[in-house]
Amino acid sequence: MRLHEYQSKEVFTDHHIPIPRGRLAATPEDAKLIAEELHGPVVLKAQVLMGGRGKAGGIRLVRSPDEAEEEAAKILGRQIKGIPVRRLLVEEAINIQQEIYLGLTIDRQKGQTLLIASAEGGVDIEEIARSYPEKIYQVGVNPLLGLCEYQARNLATEIEIPRHLWRQFNAIALNLYRAYLDLDATLAEINPLVITEQEQFVALDGKIGIDDNALFRHHNLVDKRDISGEALEEIEARKFGLAYIKLSGNIGCLVNGAGLAMATMDIIQHKGGKPANFLDIGGGASAEKVAAALRIILSDTQVETVLINIFGGITRCDEVAHGIRQTLQEIDPKIPFVIRLVGTNENEGRQIIENAELETAITLADAAEKAVALSLEPVP
Amino acid sequence: MSILIDSETRLIVQGITGHEGSFHTQQMLDYGTNLVAGVTPGKGGEWVLDGKVPVFDSVRTAVEVTGANTSIIFVPARFASDAILEAADAGIRLIVCITEGIPVKEMLQVKHILKSQDVILIGPNSPGIITPPHSKVGIIPGDITRPGNVGVISRSGTLTYEVVYALKQAGIGTSTCVGIGGDAIIGTHFIEILSHFEGDSQTDKIVMIGEIGGRDEENAAAYIANQMTKPVIGFIAGQVAPDNQRMGHAGAIIEGGVGTAEKKINALHSAGVQIARYPDEIPSLLIG
Numbered sequence: 001m002r003l004h005e006y007q008s009k010e011v012f013t014d015h016h017i018p019i020p021r022g023r024l025a026a027t028p029e030d031a032k033l034i035a036e037e038l039h040g041p042v043v044l045k046a047q048v049l050m051g052g053r054g055k056a057g058g059i060r061l062v063r064s065p066d067e068a069e070e071e072a073a074k075i076l077g078r079q080i081k082g083i084p085v086r087r088l089l090v091e092e093a094i095n096i097q098q099e100i101y102l103g104l105t106i107d108r109q110k111g112q113t114l115l116i117a118s119a120e121g122g123v124d125i126e127e128i129a130r131s132y133p134e135k136i137y138q139v140g141v142n143p144l145l146g147l148c149e150y151q152a153r154n155l156a157t158e159i160e161i162p163r164h165l166w167r168q169f170n171a172i173a174l175n176l177y178r179a180y181l182d183l184d185a186t187l188a189e190i191n192p193l194v195i196t197e198q199e200q201f202v203a204l205d206g207k208i209g210i211d212d213n214a215l216f217r218h219h220n221l222v223d224k225r226d227i228s229g230e231a232l233e234e235i236e237a238r239k240f241g242l243a244y245i246k247l248s249g250n251i252g253c254l255v256n257g258a259g260l261a262m263a264t265m266d267i268i269q270h271k272g273g274k275p276a277n278f279l280d281i282g283g284g285a286s287a288e289k290v291a292a293a294l295r296i297i298l299s300d301t302q303v304e305t306v307l308i309n310i311f312g313g314i315t316r317c318d319e320v321a322h323g324i325r326q327t328l329q330e331i332d333p334k335i336p337f338v339i340r341l342v343g344t345n346e347n348e349g350r351q352i353i354e355n356a357e358l359e360t361a362i363t364l365a366d367a368a369e370k371a372v373a374l375s376l377e378p379v380p
Numbered sequence: 381m382s383i384l385i386d387s388e389t390r391l392i393v394q395g396i397t398g399h400e401g402s403f404h405t406q407q408m409l410d411y412g413t414n415l416v417a418g419v420t421p422g423k424g425g426e427w428v429l430d431g432k433v434p435v436f437d438s439v440r441t442a443v444e445v446t447g448a449n450t451s452i453i454f455v456p457a458r459f460a461s462d463a464i465l466e467a468a469d470a471g472i473r474l475i476v477c478i479t480e481g482i483p484v485k486e487m488l489q490v491k492h493i494l495k496s497q498d499v500i501l502i503g504p505n506s507p508g509i510i511t512p513p514h515s516k517v518g519i520i521p522g523d524i525t526r527p528g529n530v531g532v533i534s535r536s537g538t539l540t541y542e543v544v545y546a547l548k549q550a551g552i553g554t555s556t557c558v559g560i561g562g563d564a565i566i567g568t569h570f571i572e573i574l575s576h577f578e579g580d581s582q583t584d585k586i587v588m589i590g591e592i593g594g595r596d597e598e599n600a601a602a603y604i605a606n607q608m609t610k611p612v613i614g615f616i617a618g619q620v621a622p623d624n625q626r627m628g629h630a631g632a633i634i635e636g637g638v639g640t641a642e643k644k645i646n647a648l649h650s651a652g653v654q655i656a657r658y659p660d661e662i663p664s665l666l667i668g
Contacts, residue, residue: 106484108564108594108631111491126636143488184485186564213457213630214483243628247620258562258628259536259591262617266641267658269620278621280628283537311538311545313507313521314400343521343541364542365660 001210001225004047006089008188008206015179017172017190018202022091031072034090035065041093042068046075046085049226051124056080061093083228094202099192100159101125102173104141104180106187113141113180115151115173119159121192135159147177161195168201183221184214233277233296240292242281249274250304251375252297254290256281256315264309267364273372276303284314290323291330298333305336307371309364312343319345321352328356336374340367382511382556383531383576383583384474384500385450389515392448392472393418394455394463396428396435400478401454404519405429408452411522412514416446439470450474452508452517457481460504461490468499476517477503477567481630487565494567501567505629507537507559520544520557528553530666531577533570534589535562535596535631539617542659543589550663555583562629564593570600578608585611585666588653592618593632593639601647613665614653616641 003011009019021038024047025031035042046058053059058080060071068090078085099121107114116138120128129136137158139151152173156166172193180188187209194204215222227235237244243258247265251273255261258280265275277300281293297303310320321341340361341349350360359374361367391408395401396418406429409415417434424437436442439451451467453460453475460479467475482504494501502509508518512527519537524545532547532554534540544554558573560566570588577583586608590597597616604612618627618634619641626633634640645655656662 106488106564109569109596109599111488111565113488124636129636143485143492181485184483186484211484212626213481214485216458217483243626245622245625245627247622255538257536257538258632259534259539259589259617260542262591262619262621262627262632263539263542263615263659265621266617266619267660270657275620278625278627311541313519313538313541314403315538342545343524363546363660365658368658 001212001215001221002049003208003210003221004049004226005045005205005207006047006087007224008208009203011179011183011208012190012203012206015175017175017179018200020091020094020202020204022089025072025088025090026086028069028073028076031088031090032065032069035062035068038090038092043091043093044068044072044075045089045091046080047087047089048080048083048085050081050083053080058085086228094194094204095197096194097197097199098195100195101128101191102176102193103189103191104177104185104187107140110140112143114138115141115147115155115177117155117159125189125191141177146181147174149174165195165199165201172201183208184211184217185209186211233300237279237296240289242279242289242293242296244296245278246300247275247277248302249276250302251371252276252300252303252306254279254281254293254297254306254308256283256285256310260309260311264307264364264368267368268307268372271368271372273368273375276300281315285320287319287323287326290320291327294324294327295331298331303335305338305371305375307367308337308339309367310341310343312341312346316344317341317346317349318352321349325352325356338367338371338374340364383573383580384556384558385509385511385515385517387414387514389414389450389517390446390448391415391450391452391517392439392442392446394439394451394453394467396420396433397423398454402428404454405433407522408516411516413516416448417442439466439472443470443472448472450517451476453477453479455479461486464490464501465493468494468497473499475499475501475567476506476508477501477561478506478508478519480505482563484565487563491565491567502558503561503566505563506561507540509556509558510554511556512554518559520559524548525557526553529555529582529584531555531580531583531586532557532589533573533586534559535591535629536589536617537562539589539659543587543615543662546659546663547666550667552663552666555580562631564631566631569596571603574600574603574608578610583610585613587662587666588612588614590614590616590644591629591632592616592621592627592634592641593629595638597644598647601651601653604648604653605651612653613656613662614648615656615659615662616644
């Protein structure tokens with residue numbers, strides 16, 4: 001789960017990391033009011049979870065409260081990569097001497113947290129890695145000991161932070177690590193971390209990603225989840241504990257297991273078709289869960305064919321078949337289905353759907369070919 | 381021969397009295413796995429599964445009494461990292477963690493602690509290991525495999541079933557099949573299992589099933605090019621997966637351009653690995 005910039009900055013404040021003065025605005029009038037309070041030039045920043053909002057016109061520097069109101073009205077009406085902007089962060093403009101990148105992330109291979117710093121802040125870390133790979137420095141953090149003072153100091157030396165600012169830099173690095181631990185984050189970035197003309201560090205922008213597996217410890221964050229960037233089907237799927245991701249094709253996929261679900265999408269593409277979604281019903285799904293999954297697929301109006309691919313282990317094919325039949329009795333989708341049931345109780349499963357006049361398949365390749373052929377037929 | 385598990389395996393089940401634990405314990409018993417005990421804190425002294433399996437309160441007592449050397453973990457995610465550490469501390473040498481959803485922070489600590497110990501952790505979020513025809517430590521259905529000379533390694537569950545079943549249908553058997561788990565932080569990566577297969581006299585060829593996310597397949601490619609003599613066939617799931625979306629598995633996510641199927645396929649291809657475009661192609665690549 002990703003936090004918004006303003007949420008990340010609340011976390012920074014709680015952990016004694018300095019941020020610019022400012023507040024959240026939902027209307028142009030709010031923006032004007034906040035600009036008046038702040039006296040002087042302010043920056044308006046659209047609060048969307050998409051990258052590249054600056055290029056998309058989501059960030060504006062304005063000189064007066066009236067201009068703040070005017071520009072806020074423009075940004076608040078706008079969509080950034082399809083997501084409507086509903087809130088702006090209105091902040092004092094900061095005079096910048098230098099922009100640094102500082103972030104914590106996980107090295108999956110070594111199984112440890114890395115503290116990463118670069119003197120080339122202000123652009124994406126991927127961009128820095130491409131353009132200045134020699135200017136990225138990192139240290140591995142011992143998970144039992146935490147980040148050590150000397151490690152932060154070593155990074156400060158590498159990125160050539162002046163000696164008299166080491167203490168400030170160290171405090172920010174250690175506090176960022178504390179925030180990362182407290183929130184069960186898998187990513188905590190300050191980018192840019194700026195040094196002002198007054199030689200103070202300020203976190204100008206921030207990005208925090210929380211480990212979904214640890215959300216049970218952070219109910220307060222779950223309540224703040226922003227779902228405006230998600231498809232309705234995705235929100236519905238989460239209620240039922242289903243992993244669903246909407247794609248742009250017309251073949252709806254219902255599969256058990258994430259790897260098999262991905263492989264099913266892949267084979268559809270190889271056979272010349274286009275998957276409409278990723279959907280993993282998980283292990284041991286009940287008929288009710290299967291029915292919910294199928295309803296979600298059918299609610300996507302782009303879906304013109306459905307491919308159901310079940311390899312039963314813990315999941316029982318008869319249970320899945322019950323779910324399918326139940327849904328088809330409730331809704332008459334009027335689109336073709338291809339069903340492949342293999343593994344635990346496959347014969348019982350096939351009997352249940354036998355009378356429903358649905359296309360069946362034994363191998364995955366066969367199932368995909370049939371679904372693709374049906375998806376290419378003109379809709380009656 | 382085979383890798384990791386065989387008839388010498390003396391298995392305990394952590395979380396044996398739970399719903400999943402008891403169901404799969406029965407399946408493992410039916411398959412012929414040498415299952416010596418179960419552990420559920422607070423239920424020590426009971427006998428489960430028709431009185432065939434003793435339950436202990438701790439892994440330590442289970443090991444003392446039964447001489448167990450391998451453990452499989454079915455306990456819920458909140459208690460699973462503790463269960464892994466308990467097993468390692470009690471002297472278990474192979475730990476297979478089926479549990480999905482362990483917080484990353486806890487796994488970083490577990491990995492750090494296990495580094496200094498002589499123990500192999502498979503998973504978490506793994507379907508386990510199967511060495512046909514007699515030993516299975518996990519949830520892979522027994523009847524979809526047959527004994528043979530192909531080693532299988534995978535980050536996935538049902539996709540692995542799909543592949544070993546396709547092999548069986550083509551008359552190809554499996555020496556050992558290892559599911560290393562779908563999480564971002566796992567105990568054992570492709571490379572370690574590849575090296576086991578390289579040294580295993582029963583394994584002649586290897587099938588490696590990867591997926592998007594991380595660089596494990598790229599690292600494996602370098603290892604295959606430099607260290608392996610046995611042929612490897614690869615498949616990478618998620619070729620049509622979008623960026624920055626977690627595809628079901630916690631570890632299956634393309635982040636900042638890292639972890640795409642294309643990069644993995646290219647790296648493996650350069651290392652001499654034949655790549656199947658989809659699972660059904662794997663048997664013909666093994667025969668050809």
